[in-house]
Amino acid sequence: MSEPLLEVRDLKKHFPLASLLFGKVRGWVKAVDGISFTINAGETLGLVGESGCGKTTTSKLILAAEEPTAGVIEFEGRNIVDLTDKDLMNYRRKVQVVFQDPYSSLSPRMRIGEIIGEPIRTHERVSQGEIRTRVGELLELVGLRPDMARLFPHEFSGGQRQRLAIARALSTNAKLIVLDEPVSALDVSIRAHIIGLLEEIQARLGVSYLFIAHDLAAIAHISQQIAVMYLGKLVEVADSLELCAKPLHPYTMALFAASLPSHPDEEMKEIVLSGEVPSALNPPSGCRFHPRCPFVMPRCSEREPDLVEVSLLPKLRYVAIITFNEHDGLLIGAGAWHRDIELSPIVKRYYPFLHETFRKVAQPRIRNMGTISGNLAGGDPLTDPGASLIALDAEITLASSHGQRSTPLEEFFVDYYQTALNPGELLTEIRIPSPERPGWSHIKFTPRSIEDFATVGVALTLRARDGVCEDVRIGLNSVAPIIVHAKQAERALRGKAINDAALRNMGEVAATEVDPMDDNRGSADYKREMVKVLVRRAAQEALERLA
Structure with missing residues (x-):
């Protein structure tokens, strides 16, 4: 994992609005109002939002062109507000900028060699010959010829001028480059070349970018993370793949619905925003987006929402098991994540299927577009342990910009290809009672058919005493990408004496729960026989273990 290069915490910039007559401050324009984010070494953070949301002010604060009203900007572990003049000059050498307009950002009276060489001359004690050599190398790095150093800016096209601006930013060996709308003033045919150049330079030199743009397609392509800004606040920060696949905040949904083409296999719902962006001088109470939000509720105007971590994707790249408690069982979620936790025997035993479940839940690139929930249940019990999670009485927590709610996992699945997931919600946590509770036995079968077409699996958790079933939980996976409930089969055995007839009856009842449709991967009759x-078999093995 990359180390943090720049950390911004609770950053604010409020501009005073003075009276024309007496110069008395009569209000404050809250251009940036308490934002936090991190840029890792060698990575790109995309900052997106409508005009006037505070993106450019944020860049000026990072470039030390403006002093913050409050908050911390740490670069390589040091707060830039506390830097001495000498240290500040060194900071400006390491943090450079590429402006939006390549026509006005280059002096028309200076040759290219002077424009690129001036920062080198300012920050380093090198000879004129060394400067000429460095300028030639930088021109080659951005795809231009070294002999172009003698030309003036007006002799270049718009795309070439932006390449020159990038070369100038790299001339000081910068570690972070602020890219303020670097492609918006260019022709569409040129934008892809500049984005490709920036990616190539990043891979070669390990430089970090803060990429500010309106072009969501460009941001999604180049950024590892995306931060969405609205009226001085960050409303959503996420991995770029995850944000594009499943935006959670209504404002983010509206931006992507308006800017990006629909998925070829999925029709994107249009979200129309009404009204104008409110003034930063007098922002709305509560959530600043609520006057324009299509999902507004009364509480949205009463309480300002916090930026809560609800995503699992970045963490699951490193570990899936979060923590273990002997009383509460397994807990998986962003809130209690530890990378170096010592795995208990129970956690080790169930690690494979838990890891696979959360990898599939959180990874948007392999989402099952046929289900509302994404790819929680893939239908293959060899790789999808959803049936086991249901059989273990799993509970889930769902989160959105409106808050969190918990529900039993079995109630989350309503029908085939349908879940109880509301718009904008994301699965953030699964809680599982300890699978080794006294008196319980958990079994999971994952066979395949000979033809390797139909796949049926069952997970069963059983508690029995003196040959009588006290309680039972059954989870079934069929070919269809959904978890099949077996409530009737549970009722058929619960409280009954366990014998061959009872188990056979339970199998018959469970088989009626299998979807009769044929999805070209196996016949319904075959699936029913497998379930029976x-x-x-699962119940018999569970009884043997209890004995």
Whole structure:
């Protein structure tokens, strides 16, 4: 994992609005109002939002062109507000900028060699010959010829001028480059070349970018993370792949719906925003987006929402098991994440299927577009342990910009290809009671058919005493990408004496829960027969373990 290069915490910039007559301050324009984010070494953070949301002010604060009203900007572990003049000059050498307009950002009276060489001359004690050599190398790095150093800016096209601006930013060996709308003033045919050049330079030199733009397609292409800004606040920060696949905040949804083409296999719902952006001088109470939000509720105007971590994707790249408690069982979620936790025996035993479940839940690139929930249930019990999670009485927590709610996992699945997931919600946590509770036995069968077409699996958790079933939980996976409930089968066995007839009956009842449709991967009759056998086998093995 890359180390943080720049950390911004609770950053604010309020501009005073003075009276014309007496110069008395009569209000404050809250251009930036308490934002926090991190840029890692060698990575790109995309900052997106409508005009006037505070993106450019944020860049000026990072460039030390403006002093913050409050907050911390740490670069390489030091707060830039506390830097001495000498240290500040060194900071400006390491943090450079590429402006939006390549026509006005280059002096028309200076040759290219002078424009690129001036920062080198200012920050380093080198000879004129060394400067000429460095200028030639930088021109080659950005795809231009060294002999172009003698030309003036007006002799270049718009795309070439932006390449020159990038070369000038790199001339001081910068570690962070602020790219303020670097492609918006260019022709569409040129934008892809500049984006490709920036990616190539980043891979070669390890430089970090703060990429500010309106072009969501460009931001999504180049950024590892995207921060969405609205009226001085960050409303959503996420991994770029995850944000594009499943934006959670209504404002982010509206931006992507208006700017990006729909998925070829999925029709994107249009979200129309009404009204104008409110004034930063007098922002709305509560959530600043609520006057324009299509999902507004009364509480949105009463309480300002916090930026809460609800995403699992970045963390699951490193570990899936979060923590273990002997009383509460397994807990998986962003709130209690530890990379170096010592895995208990129970956690080790269930690690494979838990890891696979959360990898599939959180990874948007392999989402199952046929289900509202994404790819929580893939239908293959060899790789998808959803049935086991249901059989273990799993509970889930769902989060959105409106808050969190918890529900039993089995109630989350309403029907085939349908879940109880509301718009904008994301699965953030699954809680599982300890699978080794006294008196319980958990079994999971994951066979495949000979033809490797139909796949049926069963997970069963059973508690029995003196040959009588006290309680039972059954989870079934069928070919269809959804978890099949077996409530009737549970009722058929619960409280009954366990014998061959009872187990056979339970298998028959469970088989009626299998979807009769044929999805070209196996016949419904075959699936039913598999379920009958598997449920009986699972119950028999569970009883043997209890004995």
